[in-house]
Amino acid sequence: MPGQSAFATVAGIETVSATEHEVVCTMEVAEHLANRNGMLHGGALMTLADNAAGTAAFVMIPAPRTNTTVESKTNFLRGVKVGDTVRAVCVPLHVGRRTMVFQITATRGDGKVAAVTTQTHMVLDWDG
Incomplete structure (x- = not known):
């Protein structure tokens, strides 16, 4: 599996498992x-979800194959304050030969769900 992207590093995303x-x-x-309200920006939360799902896809496909997100939908349920830590748990809902579907649940430090994302990833043959 490739290492984290520079973008994930800038966002401060850590892979726990x-x-x-x-x-x-x-x-x-x-x-x-x-965001301008002093809460976690929705795009940053979607970045966390996308990173978790992309990691899950890489775990399941053999090199040199790769994957790309083709669809992502997020329901934002609660805000997350600066200083808190968001935990994203990604589980596969469907693992096929060409597509994979994941559900990512993001929780705040108090354990309450901040967002739920469903993503579809397409498996690609990497030709460099």
Whole structure:
């Protein structure tokens, strides 16, 4: 599996665990990830979800194959304050030869669900 992208590093995303059954990532909500209301920006939360699902897809496909997100839908349920840490748990809903569907549940430090994302990934043959 390739290492984290520079973008994930800038966002402060850490992979806690990665298996074919579950991927767990965390992200500390820093000032540079906040929206104008002082809460975690929705795009940053979607980045965390996308990173978790992409990691899950990489765990399940053999090199040199790769994957790309082709659809993503997020329900934002609660805000997350600067200084909190978001935990994203990604589980596969469907693992096929060409597509995979994942559900990512993002929780705040108090355990309450902040967002739920469903993503579809397409498996690609990597030709460089």
